[in-house]
Amino acid sequence: MTGPLHGARVVELASLWGAWAGRSLADLGAEVIVVEPPGGHFTRSFGPFVDDQPHPDRSLWWWYYNASKKSVVIDLASSGGADDFRRLVGSADIVLEGERPGKLASLGLDHTDFRARRPELVWTSVTSHGRDSQRSEEPWTDLTLSAASGVAWLNGYDDHSLPPMRGRGSQTIQIAGLHAALGTLTALVYRDASSAGQHIDVSAYAACNVTTESGTFVWLVAGETVQRQTGRHASVHQTMEVQVQAADGRYVTTGFPPQEAKDFRVLLGWLDELGLRESCPEAFFLDMGIERGGINVAKESADPVVMAIFGAIRTALVYIAEHLSASEFFEEAQRRDFQCGIIFSPEEAFENPHFVARGFPTPVAHEELGREIRYPGAPFQMSKSPWAIQGRPPLVGEHTESVLGRG
Amino acid sequence: MSSETVDDGTVGSALGHITICDLSGQLAGAGSTRYLAAFGARVIRVEDPVRQGRWDILRGVVPHVDDRLGIELGGAFNNHNVEKLGVTINLRLEAGRDLLRRLVEVSDVVTENFAAGVMAKLGFSYEELRRIRPDLIYVSNSGFGSDGPYASFKTFGPVVQAVCGLTFGVGRADAAPAGWGFSYMDHMGANYMALAVLAALVHRNRTGEGQWVDMSCTEAGLGLTGPDLLDYTVNGRPLRRPGMPDSNHSDQPAMAPHALYPTREPDRWVAIACRDDEDWSAFVGACGEAWAQDPGFGTVAGRLARQEELDRLVAGWTSSRERDQVAGELREVGVPAAAVAMSEDRIEHDPDNAAWGLFPVVHHPEMGDVRVDGIPVHLSETDWRISRGAPLLGQHNREVFCGLVGLSDEEFGALQDASVL
Numbered sequence: 001m002t003g004p005l006h007g008a009r010v011v012e013l014a015s016l017w018g019a020w021a022g023r024s025l026a027d028l029g030a031e032v033i034v035v036e037p038p039g040g041h042f043t044r045s046f047g048p049f050v051d052d053q054p055h056p057d058r059s060l061w062w063w064y065y066n067a068s069k070k071s072v073v074i075d076l077a078s079s080g081g082a083d084d085f086r087r088l089v090g091s092a093d094i095v096l097e098g099e100r101p102g103k104l105a106s107l108g109l110d111h112t113d114f115r116a117r118r119p120e121l122v123w124t125s126v127t128s129h130g131r132d133s134q135r136s137e138e139p140w141t142d143l144t145l146s147a148a149s150g151v152a153w154l155n156g157y158d159d160h161s162l163p164p165m166r167g168r169g170s171q172t173i174q175i176a177g178l179h180a181a182l183g184t185l186t187a188l189v190y191r192d193a194s195s196a197g198q199h200i201d202v203s204a205y206a207a208c209n210v211t212t213e214s215g216t217f218v219w220l221v222a223g224e225t226v227q228r229q230t231g232r233h234a235s236v237h238q239t240m241e242v243q244v245q246a247a248d249g250r251y252v253t254t255g256f257p258p259q260e261a262k263d264f265r266v267l268l269g270w271l272d273e274l275g276l277r278e279s280c281p282e283a284f285f286l287d288m289g290i291e292r293g294g295i296n297v298a299k300e301s302a303d304p305v306v307m308a309i310f311g312a313i314r315t316a317l318v319y320i321a322e323h324l325s326a327s328e329f330f331e332e333a334q335r336r337d338f339q340c341g342i343i344f345s346p347e348e349a350f351e352n353p354h355f356v357a358r359g360f361p362t363p364v365a366h367e368e369l370g371r372e373i374r375y376p377g378a379p380f381q382m383s384k385s386p387w388a389i390q391g392r393p394p395l396v397g398e399h400t401e402s403v404l405g406r407g
Numbered sequence: 408m409s410s411e412t413v414d415d416g417t418v419g420s421a422l423g424h425i426t427i428c429d430l431s432g433q434l435a436g437a438g439s440t441r442y443l444a445a446f447g448a449r450v451i452r453v454e455d456p457v458r459q460g461r462w463d464i465l466r467g468v469v470p471h472v473d474d475r476l477g478i479e480l481g482g483a484f485n486n487h488n489v490e491k492l493g494v495t496i497n498l499r500l501e502a503g504r505d506l507l508r509r510l511v512e513v514s515d516v517v518t519e520n521f522a523a524g525v526m527a528k529l530g531f532s533y534e535e536l537r538r539i540r541p542d543l544i545y546v547s548n549s550g551f552g553s554d555g556p557y558a559s560f561k562t563f564g565p566v567v568q569a570v571c572g573l574t575f576g577v578g579r580a581d582a583a584p585a586g587w588g589f590s591y592m593d594h595m596g597a598n599y600m601a602l603a604v605l606a607a608l609v610h611r612n613r614t615g616e617g618q619w620v621d622m623s624c625t626e627a628g629l630g631l632t633g634p635d636l637l638d639y640t641v642n643g644r645p646l647r648r649p650g651m652p653d654s655n656h657s658d659q660p661a662m663a664p665h666a667l668y669p670t671r672e673p674d675r676w677v678a679i680a681c682r683d684d685e686d687w688s689a690f691v692g693a694c695g696e697a698w699a700q701d702p703g704f705g706t707v708a709g710r711l712a713r714q715e716e717l718d719r720l721v722a723g724w725t726s727s728r729e730r731d732q733v734a735g736e737l738r739e740v741g742v743p744a745a746a747v748a749m750s751e752d753r754i755e756h757d758p759d760n761a762a763w764g765l766f767p768v769v770h771h772p773e774m775g776d777v778r779v780d781g782i783p784v785h786l787s788e789t790d791w792r793i794s795r796g797a798p799l800l801g802q803h804n805r806e807v808f809c810g811l812v813g814l815s816d817e818e819f820g821a822l823q824d825a826s827v828l
Contacts, residue, residue, distance in 0.1 A: 003606075004606045004607065004609040004610035004613070005606075005609065007613075024602070028606050045660060046634075046659055046660035047658060047659055047660055047661055048634060048637070048638040048642065048644070048658070048659060050641055050642070051641075051642065052642065060634050060637040060638055060641060061634045061659055061660065063637055064633035064634050064636075064637055065633070129759050130759070130762075130763060130785075132762065133759050133762070135759060138738050138741075138743075139682070139686075139738075139741060139742075139743045140743055140745075141662075141680040141682065141743045142657075143655070143657065143665060143666075143667075143678050143680045143743070144678045144679075144680055144743040144744060144745040145745070146678070147667065147676070147677075147678035147745040147746065147747040147748065148678075148745035148746065148747075148748050148753070149748065149753065150748050150749070150750060150752075150753050152667065152678070152747050153747055153748060153749055153750075154587070154588035154589045155577050155585055155586065155587055155588045156585050156588065157579075157583075157585050160673075160674045162579070163655065163666070163667035163668070163669070163676050163747075164667055164676060164747055165577050165578060165579075165585045165654055165655060165667075166577070166654050166655050166667070167573065167576055167577040167587060167591075167654055168576035168577070168632070168635060168646075168652050168654045168659075169573075169576055169631055169632050169633065169634065169635060170634075170659070171591075171631065174595075174631055175594075175595070178595065178598045178599070178602070179598065179783050179784055180784070181602055182442065182598060182601055182602055182605065182784065183784035183786065185602060185605035185606060185609065186421050186422065186446050186605060186784075186786065186789075187421065187786060187789075188605075188609055189421065189422060189425075189605055189608050189609060189612070190421040190422070190788075190789050192608075192609065192612040193424055196788060198786050198787045198788040198789065199786075199787040200784055200785070200786055200787070201784065201785045201787075202783065202784045203759075203763060203783050203784075204783075205759060205760075206759075206760065206763050206765050206781075206783035207783035207784075209753060209760060209765060209783070210594075210765065210780040210781065210782070210783055211591070211594045211595075212589060212750075213434065213589035213590050213591075213593065213594065214470075214483070214589060215588075215589055215750055216750060216754065216766075216780060217470065217482055217483055217486045217779070217780070218469075218470045218482075218750070219750035219751060219754050220482075220486070220754065220766060220777065220778040220779065220780075221470040221471065221472055221482030221483075221485075221486070221777060222469075222470035222471065222472070222482065224470070225749055225750050225751065226588075226750070228585075228588045229588065230583065230585060230586075231574075231583065231584060231585065231586045232565065232586070232588070233565070233588055233589055233590070234588035234589060242565075243583065243584070243586070245583070251583065251584055252569075253565055253566065253569045253574075253586075255563070255565065255566055256563065298467075298468055330570075334557070334559075334560040334561070337561065339561045339562060339563060339566055340566065341562070341565065341566035341567075341568075341569035341570050342569060342570060343569045343570075343574050343575050343584055343586075344569070344570055344571070344572050344575065345572055345575045345645060345646045345647035346571075346572030346575065346576070346629065346632035346635050346636050346639070346646055347572075347635075347636065347639040347645045347646060347647070348572070348645075348647065349570060349571055349572045349625070349629050350572075350629065350636055350639070350640075353556055354551060354555045354556045354557040355555075355625075355626065355629065357554070357555040357556060358552055358554065358555045358623065358626070360626050360629065361640075373637070373640055373641055374640040375636075375637070375640070376629055376630040376632070376633060376636050377626065377630070378626070378630075379599045379602075379622065379626060379627035379630050380546075380548075380599060380600070380602075380603045380620050380621065380622035380623075380626075380627065381552070381620065381621045381622070381623075382603065382606065382607065382610075382618055382620050383618045383619045383620070383621070384610060384614075384616050384617075384618035385606070385607070385610040385614075385616075385618065387606070
C-alpha cells in the first residue's frame with residue numbers, strides 16, 4: 001500500500017517554519033525534495049546529536065523534521081542554481097517554502113511567475129507572521145513566538161513570581177507546519193475537483209494565536225483573562241488542584257471529577273478495597289452525594305453542599321493516588337471509568353505496552369550508521385493509504401545527482 | 408482546465424463539494440470539522456435531542472456573552488461549531504438509526520470522537536458504515552485508538568497530554584510539571600483529524616476507495632515530542648533525568664540567554680533568545696551593561712556554563728524596563744525578543760492579527776454577534792469564510808432531512824411526532 005500522495009512531487013526549500021509540513025507530506029507518500037544551501041540547512045546544527053557528536057548528518061532535530069525526504073543542494077544565489085531550482089519547480093505539484101517575504105522575488109523566483117506559467121501549481125509559503133507582515137522580516141524563534149502568540153501565557157505555576165512556561169519540542173514549529181500541511185491538502189482536494197492550483201499563505205503567529213483554547217475564546221466572549229495554574233487549565237478564577245504526586249514520587253492528574261451517584265459508589269468501593277475508607281474523611285461527603293442522587297456542578301455551583309461534595313470527590317481521588325504508584329492509580333482509575341491520567345515522560349509512553357502493541361515505535365534503517373533506529377510512528381492509521389516513514393532523513397545533498405541528473 | 412469544471416455551487420469554495428456527517432464534539436472533534444466547514448464543506452453536526460446535545464460538555468457552559476444561561480448560549484461551543492449545520496437524531500430508536508443510515512448514504516465522510524467502541528455499540532461500526540456507502544471515509548479520533556490494552560480508557564485534553572509525554576515537557580528543572588494550561592492536544596488532535604479527512608479524500612479521488620482512519624490522540628501527541636524521543640532511542644538518554652525538563656531554556660538548539668524575564672510591572676514578562684554569538688554581541692550593544700562585556704559570556708558554551716548567573720543578570724536589566732520596550736529595542740538590533748502577550752494584547756491591539764482577519768465576527772441566532780477564532784492560512788483562490796455561528800439544536804433538521812436526505816413533509820412530520828428528532 002502507498003500513501004495518499006503517492007506520485008506527487010513536492011519541492012521544499014529547507015526552513016524552520018515549513019519543515020514539519022514537508023515531513024507530513026512525505027509520510028503521506030509524496031516525493032519530497034528538500035533543497036538546502038551548500039553545507040546543509042542551518043537546522044542541521046540543532047542538537048541533540050548522534051552520540052553527542054555535532055555534525056550536519058547527526059542532528060536529531062534535523063532527523064525528526066526531515067525523515068522521508070530527499071536532499072538536493074542548490075545555491076539559489078548562483079545563476080546555475082536558480083536555473084536548477086526553476087527546473088525542479090517545473091516538475092513539482094507542490095512547492096513549500098519558508099523564506100522571508102521578498103527574498104525569492106529578489107532572486108527572480110517568486111511564486112507569481114511560476115504560477116502564471118503553471119496555474120495548477122500549489123505553492124505554500126510559511127512565514128512567522130504571513131507574507132504581508134513586516135514582522136516576517138524579523139528573526140523569531142520557538143520561544144519568542146510562544147510568548148507573542150499567547151501560548152506561553154497559559155502555562156506555568158500557581159506561584160506567579162515564577163515565569164510562564166514554554167513547552168519543549170519546538171511546538172510552535174509543529175503548529176505552523178501542521179497548518180501548512182492542512183492548507184496544502186485543502187488546495188489539493190480543490191485541485192482534484194478543478195485542476196486549479198493556488199498560493200497558500202501560512203502565518204505561524206496566527207496559527208499559534210488560535211491554538212490557545214480558552215486563552216482566546218474567554219476573552220472574545222466574556223472579555224476576561226485566564227491566569228496560569230500548576231498542572232491544570234489557566235482560568236479566570238482559581239480552580240482546585242488536579243495534579244498529585246503518587247506514592248512512588250511520580251505525578252498523576254485526577255482529571256475532571258465524576259458527578260453521578262454510581263461513580264460515588266465505585267469510588268467508595270475503591271476506598272474499601274484499599275482499606276482507606278476509615279482514614280478518608282471525605283467518605284462522608286461521598287455518601288451524601290449518593291443520597292442526593294449525584295450532583296450537577298454546572299447548575300448547582302451556588303450550593304455549598306454540592307461544592308463540598310464535588311471537592312470531596314477530588315480529595316478522595318488525591319488520597320487514593322497518594323497511596324498507590326502512579327501507574328496503579330492511572331490504570332485502576334481508568335478501569336473504574338474515571339478519566340484520570342499519568343504524567344509519563346516521552347520515553348515512558350513510547351515503551352508502554354499499549355503504544356508498542358499498536359506498533360507506534362517504528363524502526364527505520366540507518367545503514368549509514370549500521371543501526372536501526374526507532375522513530376515515533378504515525379499520528380493516525382489509514383487503513384488503505386497509510387501515513388508511513390519512507391526512509392531515514394537524507395545526508396546533506398545525498399540526492400543532488402540523482403534528482404538533478406548530474407553531480 | 409479551469410475552475411469552470413466545478414459545479415456552480417462549489418465555485419469559490421475549496422471543499423463545497425464535500426458533505427460530512429459529523430458525530431464529533433468538544434474541541435478535539437469539533438475543531439476538525441470547523442476547519443473543513445470554514446473552507447466550505449457541508450458539515451452536518453448530529454446531536455442527541457433527548458439530552459439536548461449534552462454529550463458535548465461545552466454546549467451551554469461558560470463563557471457566556473451576558474447573564475443569560477442555556478443550552479444554546481455556550482461561548483466555547485459557538486466558537487468550535489461555526490459554519491456547521493445542526494440536526495438532532497435520537498439514536499436510541501430504530502427509526503433514528505435508520506435516519507442516520509440515510510444521512511450517511513449522502514455523506515462523503517463520517518467523523519466522530521467518542522471513546523473507542525461507542526460507534527459500534529450504536530450499530531455503526533466501520534463494517535456497517537461501509538455497507539451503507541462503500542466509498543465512505545470514516546475518521547475516528549479516540550484517546551488511545553481502536554485497539555491495544557488502553558483502548559477502552561477515556562480521555563480529554565489534559566489526560567491525553569499527560570499520558571503522551573507533553574505535560575512532562577513543560578516546567579522548571581527538577582520541579583513538578585507545570586503542564587499545558589489549555590487543551591493543546593484538543594487543538595492538535597483536531598488538526599490531525601482534519602488532515603486525515605483531507606488525506607483520505609485525496610486517496611478517494613485517486614482510487615475511488617474509501618477507508619477507516621483510526622486516530623489515537625495520544626499517539627498524535629507522542630509524535631510531537633520528536634527530538635527528545637530520538638535522543639532516547641539513539642543516545643539512550645531519557646527525558647526523565649536530573650535537570651529536566653527546564654523548558655524555558657534551550658538545548659535543542661543550544662541557546663543562551665533563552666528565557667522569559669521579569670519586567671517592571673508584576674507578572675509581565677519578556678522572552679529573549681540569543682541564537683548565537685552574533686545575537687549576543689547585538690544584545691550586549693543594546694543592553695549596554697558593564698557585566699555584559701565579560702569575555703566569558705562571549706561564546707554560547709561560556710554562556711551555557713554560567714546560565715543561572717546570566718539569567719540573573721539579564722533579569723536585573725529587564726526588571727527596570729517595560730516589556731514592549733525591551734522587546735522593541737532587541738528586535739531592532741536583530742535579537743529575537745517578544746513580550747509575553749496576554750489575551751487582550753494580541754486580540755485587541757495587534758496590527759498583524761487585525762490585518763489577517765484572525766478573529767472574525769459570526770452571527771448566532773441567540774447570542775448575537777460574537778467574535779471567534781479564524782483560520783491561520785489564507786488560500787489565494789478559495790479562501791475560508793466564517794460568518795455563521797454554531798447551529799441551535801436541530802436548527803437545520805428540515806433543510807437537511809427534507810432538502811438533502813429527501814424525506815417528504817409527511818415523513819419528516821412523522822419523525823417529529825415520534826420524537827426521533
